[in-house]
Amino acid sequence: MAIPIISDLLERLFGSGEDPHSRDDVKRRLQIVLAHDRLALDPQTLEMMRQEIIAVVSRYVEVDFESLEFSLATNERVTALTANLPIRRIRPLGRGPDQPIMPEQEVEKIELASPAEALALDAQDAEAALRRFEANTRDAHPYLDIDRSGLDEDEDESGTTGTNNSVLAEAEAATSTDLAVGESVDDSFRASDDSVALLEEPTPEIPDMSIPEASAHAKMQSDK
Amino acid sequence: MSRIIVMTSGKGGVGKTTCTANLGMALAKAGQRVAVVDADFGLRNLDLLLGLENRIVYTALDVLAGECRLDQALVKDKRQPNLALLPAAQNRSKESIKPEQMKRLIKALTKVYNFILIDSPAGIEMGFRNSIAAAREAIIVTTPEISAVRDADRVIGLLEANDIKAVRLVINRLRPAMVAAEQMMSVKDVQGILSIPLLGVIPDDEQVIVSTNKGEPLVLDEKLSKAGIAFTNVSQRLQGEKVPLMDLSIPQDNFFTRLKRLFGVSS
Numbered sequence A: 001m002a003i004p005i006i007s008d009l010l011e012r013l014f015g016s017g018e019d020p021h022s023r024d025d026v027k028r029r030l031q032i033v034l035a036h037d038r039l040a041l042d043p044q045t046l047e048m049m050r051q052e053i054i055a056v057v058s059r060y061v062e063v064d065f066e067s068l069e070f071s072l073a074t075n076e077r078v079t080a081l082t083a084n085l086p087i088r089r090i091r092p093l094g095r096g097p098d099q100p101i102m103p104e105q106e107v108e109k110i111e112l113a114s115p116a117e118a119l120a121l122d123a124q125d126a127e128a129a130l131r132r133f134e135a136n137t138r139d140a141h142p143y144l145d146i147d148r149s150g151l152d153e154d155e156d157e158s159g160t161t162g163t164n165n166s167v168l169a170e171a172e173a174a175t176s177t178d179l180a181v182g183e184s185v186d187d188s189f190r191a192s193d194d195s196v197a198l199l200e201e202p203t204p205e206i207p208d209m210s211i212p213e214a215s216a217h218a219k220m221q222s223d224k
Numbered sequence B: 001m002s003r004i005i006v007m008t009s010g011k012g013g014v015g016k017t018t019c020t021a022n023l024g025m026a027l028a029k030a031g032q033r034v035a036v037v038d039a040d041f042g043l044r045n046l047d048l049l050l051g052l053e054n055r056i057v058y059t060a061l062d063v064l065a066g067e068c069r070l071d072q073a074l075v076k077d078k079r080q081p082n083l084a085l086l087p088a089a090q091n092r093s094k095e096s097i098k099p100e101q102m103k104r105l106i107k108a109l110t111k112v113y114n115f116i117l118i119d120s121p122a123g124i125e126m127g128f129r130n131s132i133a134a135a136r137e138a139i140i141v142t143t144p145e146i147s148a149v150r151d152a153d154r155v156i157g158l159l160e161a162n163d164i165k166a167v168r169l170v171i172n173r174l175r176p177a178m179v180a181a182e183q184m185m186s187v188k189d190v191q192g193i194l195s196i197p198l199l200g201v202i203p204d205d206e207q208v209i210v211s212t213n214k215g216e217p218l219v220l221d222e223k224l225s226k227a228g229i230a231f232t233n234v235s236q237r238l239q240g241e242k243v244p245l246m247d248l249s250i251p252q253d254n255f256f257t258r259l260k261r262l263f264g265v266s267s
């Protein structure tokens, strides 16, 4: 009897066991699956809705794409879509609410619709600045690459411990590199890169897509 | 006015038929005139759980085909004359009957019986639609397992859509020790998620199998098992009585009592 008791004790104290909190796990899984069942929306539609919401909100404010959350929750048989969109700042450029939105090309559209003629020149400057900026930071960018073996010295401190840890550490290191370089530029560069990376899967188009932010940035500077 | 109640779950094997047999018998014991209707065409089982399988002459299909009268198809229980079974055909598929026909059968039963329990098949197809066609109330039977609860939720939605508003929950096969060990959802968890009123909780009880083997519903036992008490309680609540939920907490043979025993503290 002593052995089962001791293992029981250990299990209770340290919550080891095979399914430490399988009750909580199953509740969470169930709640998610029921929210979807009850809504009866297919995943594609849901994803489209998500993208459109992000696109609309992004016209007015700069959303922190790293921490935004969409979730379906259900309570008392009523399903609610909850969007948590942390705002970084208000958009410096006004973008009218009546402008049509194509989620897939959202950023491109905004670029085309960029209103003020006077901005065109500044934007070109900014574009050039952006290219420079990207050339400096691309290697260290955490969102675009998977093979990070070629990371620079910042990352060496974190070493090569556990896989998860090291990936995290790399991401951190990369971010701090970003910041270091970004100091001389504007924070909005980072934001725009992030936003594009998460709004759509990272693709080779990303550098182009960041241009509107560059013009936004340019506008801010020209306003000063 | 008769109460027409469908026992349904979505998922198979969660205890619909067991609940129908025991609730039907418990209600009959309490003096209600009860008809239990096997709507699981092709896979009938209710006759077995009631021990009436050898007395079936006609089935609901024969009534609909005009080969016999309804009363000829009804199998009256000898132990409990208030109870009658309307058997399903065993050799026909679920598609062999339509919701309209089911309504005609049930409507006729309401002339004599004041409780009509319909044992629904698993699934949400034709057999399910037949079983809910005439129902005014529903008892959702589920176990505290993710797949059963998910299916129950689906069925609750379908019942709502079919204007069956009195929908109540029976949680079957609860294992209190597993709940205590956080390995099974609790009654509160399941009810909270499904958000319909709770009619009762039936513990997982091996006596259920013993009673199935004999063809004698648990509620007939002289000394009621835990599940037998739970079924009786459900039947009383169904008749409007206020019966508190039975205490299913584990008889304290857990870690702490064993620990006490280890150190020689009697408890």
Ligand SMILES: Nc1ncnc2c1ncn2[C@@H]1O[C@H](COP(=O)(O)OP(=O)(O)O)[C@@H](O)[C@H]1O
Pocket: B009, B011, B012, B013, B014, B015, B016, B017, B018, B019, B045, B122, B172, B173, B174, B202, B203, B204, B205, B206, B208, B209, B212, B227
């Ligand atoms: N409370 C219970 N404790 C133990 N076994 C049970 C319990 N309820 C049902 N069972 C068993 O589960 C199986 C399925 O039950 P059944 O009533 O036929 O389910 P359904 O009609 O929903 O398909 C049967 O073998 C039955 O004996």
Ligand SMILES: [Mg+2]
Pocket: B016, B017, B018, B040, B045, B119, B120, B121
């Ligand atoms: Mg059954």
